[in-house]
Amino acid sequence: MIKITNLSKAFGELEVLKDISLQIADQETVVILGPSGSGKSTLLRCLNGLEELTEGSIEVSGLVVDAKDSLKKRKKIIQKIRRNTGMVFQQYNLYPHKTALENVMEALIVVKKMDKREARLKSEEMLGKVGLLDRKDFYPSKLSGGQQQRVAIARALAMEPDVLFFDEPTSALDPELVGEVLRVMRTLAREGMTMIVVTHEMKFAQDVADRVIFMADGCIEEDTKSEVFFSQPSSERAKKFIKQITEHVHGE
Amino acid sequence: MDLVIQNLGFLAKGAYYTLLITVVSMFFGLVIGLLVALSRLKGNRLFQWIAKCYVSIIRGTPALVQIIIVYYGLVDFGITIGPLTAAFVALSVNVGAFLSETFRGAIQSIPKGQMEAAYATGMTPWQTMRRIILPQATKIAIPPMGNTFIGMLKETSLVSVITVNELLRSAQLLVAQYYVYLPFYLSIAAMYWIMSTVFSSILNSVEKRLSKYD
Numbered sequence: 001m002i003k004i005t006n007l008s009k010a011f012g013e014l015e016v017l018k019d020i021s022l023q024i025a026d027q028e029t030v031v032i033l034g035p036s037g038s039g040k041s042t043l044l045r046c047l048n049g050l051e052e053l054t055e056g057s058i059e060v061s062g063l064v065v066d067a068k069d070s071l072k073k074r075k076k077i078i079q080k081i082r083r084n085t086g087m088v089f090q091q092y093n094l095y096p097h098k099t100a101l102e103n104v105m106e107a108l109i110v111v112k113k114m115d116k117r118e119a120r121l122k123s124e125e126m127l128g129k130v131g132l133l134d135r136k137d138f139y140p141s142k143l144s145g146g147q148q149q150r151v152a153i154a155r156a157l158a159m160e161p162d163v164l165f166f167d168e169p170t171s172a173l174d175p176e177l178v179g180e181v182l183r184v185m186r187t188l189a190r191e192g193m194t195m196i197v198v199t200h201e202m203k204f205a206q207d208v209a210d211r212v213i214f215m216a217d218g219c220i221e222e223d224t225k226s227e228v229f230f231s232q233p234s235s236e237r238a239k240k241f242i243k244q245i246t247e248h249v250h251g252e
Numbered sequence: 253m254d255l256v257i258q259n260l261g262f263l264a265k266g267a268y269y270t271l272l273i274t275v276v277s278m279f280f281g282l283v284i285g286l287l288v289a290l291s292r293l294k295g296n297r298l299f300q301w302i303a304k305c306y307v308s309i310i311r312g313t314p315a316l317v318q319i320i321i322v323y324y325g326l327v328d329f330g331i332t333i334g335p336l337t338a339a340f341v342a343l344s345v346n347v348g349a350f351l352s353e354t355f356r357g358a359i360q361s362i363p364k365g366q367m368e369a370a371y372a373t374g375m376t377p378w379q380t381m382r383r384i385i386l387p388q389a390t391k392i393a394i395p396p397m398g399n400t401f402i403g404m405l406k407e408t409s410l411v412s413v414i415t416v417n418e419l420l421r422s423a424q425l426l427v428a429q430y431y432v433y434l435p436f437y438l439s440i441a442a443m444y445w446i447m448s449t450v451f452s453s454i455l456n457s458v459e460k461r462l463s464k465y466d
């Protein structure tokens with residue numbers, strides 16, 4: 001379970017997250033929507049310590065980090081949280097000097113201290129799961145964006161995380177490559193993986209999400225079941241957002 | 253020309269010292285450079301400040317002056333070292349400052365996402381530096397490092413002033429003995445050139461090997 005309590009985040013003067021509280025249950029798939037700059041990425045990044053909390057606390061996998069804790073304590077717990085969570089980035093961020101297989105193996109060896117043979121087997125299994133076993137010896141530069149992103153998902157999955165964070169995983173992809181990544185994500189959702197997904201893919205949100213969180217200006221404007229969000233959004237901003245996005249899609 | 257051939261052994265010994273000083277100084281320079289770069293990027297304020305001063309002083313003063321200070325200056329502090337040791341120390345410290353800037357630039361040029369991806373899988377900052385950032389930074393740093401290396405090879409001629417019998421001083425000694433200039437200086441020029449070219453081609457092949465993932 002994930003629990004965010006009165007979380008605020010500021011970059012200097014700029015308040016990016018304003019007193020956010022939120023709970024996400026195990027096996028839930030939550031999509032975070034919202035206009036650019038509303039704080040979606042920052043919220044995800046607070047959950048695995050890529051950003052420091054300004055105020056409030058988070059709880060992930062039973063581990064609590066409070067902004068008031070000492071730096072040393074926060075660092076220690078964040079390190080543990082990162083072992084129990086995975087993140088998939090917009091720009092894939094594969095290690096360019098390692099093959100697909102080595103990308104997946106890296107943290108198994110370095111963080112989980114698995115022996116090489118075991119790590120290899122596990123990594124091959126994960127690459128198989130995302131349909132890329134035949135590309136395991138390719139360097140990232142030799143893979144398409146969609147393939148790179150699937151390797152990135154395999155890399156996160158290999159660590160057997162309690163929850164996966166996705167930050168616009170398909171936004172950097174050519175349209176024809178979006179589907180293969182979403183397909184993998186759908187499978188994960190169906191298998192009961194807990195996922196928090198920032199995306200602009202409305203169809204994915206409608207079909208796969210259990211719940212939609214709509215953010216604007218660092219606040220949660222709406223937090224409802226996904227059917228409700230799309231059929232009867234309550235706030236004006238959400239209505240406007242849905243309208244813009246659908247027009248944008250049709251306009252293309 | 254006969255004179256050169258007669259004294260080839262003597263010149264070769266000079267070339268050996270030139271090479272030795274280059275390789276030893278480069279090795280310690282690399283170690284110093286990496287440590288200084290990491291201090292500047294990851295160290296606390298004090299380390300950052302020390303590292304910054306070091307780089308600024310070394311880059312802002314002539315290598316010749318640094319060599320003389322190490323050899324003659326340390327005596328005032330009761331430290332006497334041989335000319336060869338002084339050459340090693342002075343040139344390592346000198347080249348370390350330049351290499352630290354190369355490393356720093358290379359490390360900074362690695363996209364932040366690389367670090368974040370590694371952190372997100374639970375790797376510690378040190379593991380991330382060692383396994384993800386440095387291998388990529390090294391590859392970027394190799395061409396400028398090669399230039400530093402070749403610069404170093406030529407700069408070793410400066411230590412002739414503290415009586416190290418490297419290539420240049422070997423030639424000077426022969427000139428003093430035989431009163432002919434050109435053959436000796438031309439031959440050492442050729443020897444410098446050959447060594448530089450060999451280094452360049454070694455570095456090129458290393459670079460090629462490292463670029464297999466492009």
Ligand SMILES: Nc1ncnc2c1ncn2[C@@H]1O[C@H](COP(=O)(O)OP(=O)(O)OP(=O)(O)O)[C@@H](O)[C@H]1O
Pocket residue numbers: 011014016034035036037038039040041042043
């Ligand atoms: N490291 C940072 N330093 C300063 N400001 C930042 C930093 N990271 C984000 N911001 C600012 O915080 C605000 C929220 O950013 P965030 O990336 O969370 O938005 P987002 O909802 O993910 O937007 P997008 O849809 O464009 O990705 C923006 O105004 C952004 O400029």
Ligand SMILES: [Mg+2]
Pocket residue numbers: 040041042167168
């Ligand atoms: Mg974002």
